[in-house]
Amino acid sequence: MASARRLVVKIGSSALTSLIGGLDTNRLDLLADAVEARMRAGSDVVVVSSGAVGAGLAPLGLTKRPTDLATKQAAASAGQLALAHAWGTSFARYGRTVGQVLLTAGDFGRRESHRNAQRTLDRLRSLGAIPVVNENDTVATEGLRFGDNDRLAALVAHLIGADALVLLSDVDGLYDGDPRRGKATFIPEVRSRDALDGVIAGTGGVLGTGGMASKLKAARLAADAGVPVLLAAASDAGAALGEGMVGTAFAARPVRLQARRFWVAHAAESHGSMHLDAGAVAAVAKRRRSLLAAGITAVQGHFYAGDVVDILDPDGKSVARGVVAYDSKELVTMLGRSTSELPPDMQRPVVHADDLVPS
Known part of the structure; x- marks a missing residue:
């Protein structure tokens, strides 16, 4: 963390806003x-800032985070302007210019949008401006999804080839339980996914949509991209962006996922899902075999050959994602049938092992 030359710093809603006062410019200035x-000190920094909805609550006379999409988007619309202005004013103290970049996670699944975002961020940095990225909440077609800005920050880190990702929020790191409910052991470093066995991760608070579960998913995503992650409290921002000797550090995987497999696993939009029986789950998730029609019990959604779909176990838990070889209408006629029972043009795997990435 201390030697990283290019960083993405994600700042959570709770670090910037409150229900009563809205946007807290004093805390924003400290960040x-x-x-x-x-x-x-010589590093290149991209900021991913939450807080648009929280910043819009007080100006609109709202006393709690809305639950319906229209009000969320209205709050984001009012708050986004205030948030961008506050970042611009704060960095202007140092003679720096801020460029706002509004994205959704779906932008990373479309090649043209992906390239446009990459070019914009690169050009802003080459012009000496500080990119401040946020989700484009006011037009998000799927609402404000759980943990989206944590995921968005990890995708931005992958997009710009960051050396590290720093997640700043109202928690000081990872524990093996909820420290507010009794004994919980602090975890200073996570070297692999196996180290997270037994860790209980909660959801978001009254202002944010993320929570520890969201941050763990973002850390795994960044690790697959070869980017280490530091999770720390926003109040420790100076130390986190200094020597990095606070919070919890997540190591990147030794060998990053290939670009196509990373796209399938994290960036591509899912167009549907398939439920598998226990035998197919074992073959796909544990033995990394191709998915055959015989192990599929149900199909959900409307998709076409070449689309990315989620692959679920009998309980509905995601075990993998993959590029499907058949349209959903075709696939419905193939469920549970062995390869020998299918017509010759339907005997290839539903998802080939090369196009399948376990969760």
């Missing part, structure tokens, strides 16, 4: 100070 110090 900008920490980012500026890191940049003066």
